[in-house]
Amino acid sequence: MTSYLVVGGGVAGLTAADELLRRDPTAEVTLLEGSDRVGGKIRAGAVAGVSVDVGAEAVLARRPEALELMEHAGLGGQVVHPTGASAQIWSRGRLHRVPPRTLMGVPADPGTLTGLLTDDEVDRVRHETPGVRPGPDEDVSVGELVGSRLGRAVVDRLVEPLLGGVYAGSADLLSAATALPGLLAAARTGEPLLAAVDRVVPAGGGTQAPAPRPVFATLAGGLHRLPAALAGSLESRGARVVLGTVARELHRRPDGGWEVVTGPRPRPTSYLADRVVLAVPAAPAARLLRPVSPEAAGLLGEVETASMAVVTLAYGSRELGELQGSGFLVPPVDGRTVKASTFSAAKWDWVREAGRGAGPDGQDLTLLRVSVGRHREEATLQVPDADLVAVCRSELAAALGRDLPSPVDAHVQRWGGGLPQHAVGHQDRIARVRAALASVPGLAACGAAFDGVGIQACIASARRAVEDLG
Known part of the structure; x- marks a missing residue:
């Protein structure tokens, strides 16, 4: 029987533990979480006695990972979607409806920007210029990619607000390869951004056209129900979920297994396992990795x-x-x-x-x-x-x-x-992290610092980590 330690009880850690048991129901899986609850950035809070999400509140419904995880947790029948009320942008002192058919703020039709942008700014978008054309493996910032082609107003008034909602980041620092991979790919071939968005974002049909699939989903009663349900599912299958246990040290044992040291230094507690998945944020992951993979630790330590x-x-x-x-x-x-x-x-x-x-x-x-x-x-x-x-x-x-x-x-x-923050060159950095970890048998890492900050990206990174363990 193979034993595993999963360090971190956010959605990535819960997914990794779930995936390990799905692959091998006889595996011995222990999940260590430093706080008094699982869930990471998915959390409930009581406001006027009503329990609501005070962290992440929704998942992308057009990617399968999160909906699959809800099924694994026994909550598939309780998935709900937004009402359809329109989002707005508060710009220049007025509320404007978010223009239809945009991709992270980049429009398919410049005419839909009238009112949100000035006439001159709309005209600049309409006359898209070639702008930057990155090489096959080159990354640029979102601001440079979009601003050089459609003008700064699109970046400031459309792209920045949407990026702020997802990443809390700046368009001039965030990686286009992470935030806008489809548009970066189009730019590499010389395709105009307007044409690329028009191609990938469907136009509305007539009265007989089927309604578009919802973009977002959550659970009735709140997304915060998911982590507890997942933890319960893990325990029902034999896994241990240990709360209030901060991992202080990670050591390679002489026999090839692993030791995770927790607890106060005068009275430490050790957890032993054949393999380890680190599912904690970049800074604590870097600290734990420093003795066993200095290169991976250094690279993760650079993530802001x-x-x-x-x-x-x-x-x-x-x-x-x-x-x-x-x-x-x-x-x-x-x-x-x-x-x-x-x-x-x-x-x-x-x-x-x-x-x-x-x-x-x-x-x-x-x-x-x-x-x-x-x-x-x-x-x-x-x-x-x-x-x-x-x-x-x-x-x-x-x-x-x-x-x-x-x-x-x-x-x-x-x-x-x-x-x-997934800065320019982030994907190359993470590829180097994974390459460094691949040389350390029985160790993998995952989480929001890897492939994206969204829940679905965390789930995908956890599944890849389990795959990398072999």
Whole structure:
């Protein structure tokens, strides 16, 4: 019987443990998680007594990984999709609907940008220039790729807000190979970006056309239900899930197996296994890897992160009034503190129903969330929770163009260093990490620092790590 240690109980670690048992139901699998819960950036919080997501809230429905994992956890029948309310961009003091048929802000039809961009800016997009043409293995920043061809306004007013919502990162630093691989591939062949988006983003059909598949999905009751269900599934199949156990050291044993040291230095605890999967963020992974793979440790130690906070607000529905759309994104160029807001009760039916009658004296509540924090702007978050709530309330009122009542309750969830930044050349860096680890038998690593920050990318990286173990 082969024994495994999975270090880290986020979605990547849970997936790795699940995959190990799916491949070998007789395997001895132990998962070590440093905190008091599994789930990583998927987390629940109570706001006015209502349990909602205060971290990741949705998965991509057009990729199979996350939906498959929900099936593995026994939750496949509880997948739900957004209501269809439209997202908006708060730009130049006005809310604008996100233009249709865009790919991470890059449009298929420049005419749809009228209003969000000035006439001159739209004209610049319409007359796309050749711009940069990267070589077959060359990476460039998203800002350089898009800005050199369509003009800076598309980067500032469309691409940046969407990147901020996904990566909390800057278009001028983020890798096009990671964030816009399809458009980078098109640029390498000389295809115009407008034509590439027109090719890959389907146009709306007539009245008889089938409805497009939803882009996003979650679970009724919240995505935070997934980690606990996965942990329960693992334990029912014989795995051990050990919480409150921080891995301090990783050692190769003389017999070829592995030792993970946890606990306080005066009274350490050792866990032994034949093979190890590291599913922790880049910084702790680098620390653990330093004695056994200095090259991989050094490369992972170069990955920068962004910190952010999610502020969830509960309002009395009658006092708040109606909200239009599913929320809004904010271009950094406008100098706002808030980077996005999700009108959760308008976006998800389950949130609206959870707020029904949940307030004082049985009043209906409307729950929404506001995101703060971008890469290299950590000073924004270095204020008390009350100040974060105040600025979110103020900018939310400015975006909506009206005074808002006092919230019934507020919740602040901080994610320090929560989002790894996939800078230009990141894919080459990760390829070198994997090559270095391949020379260390019985060891693999995965997580958001590898192939993408989305849940589906974390799942894919975990499955690849298990495959790499052989």
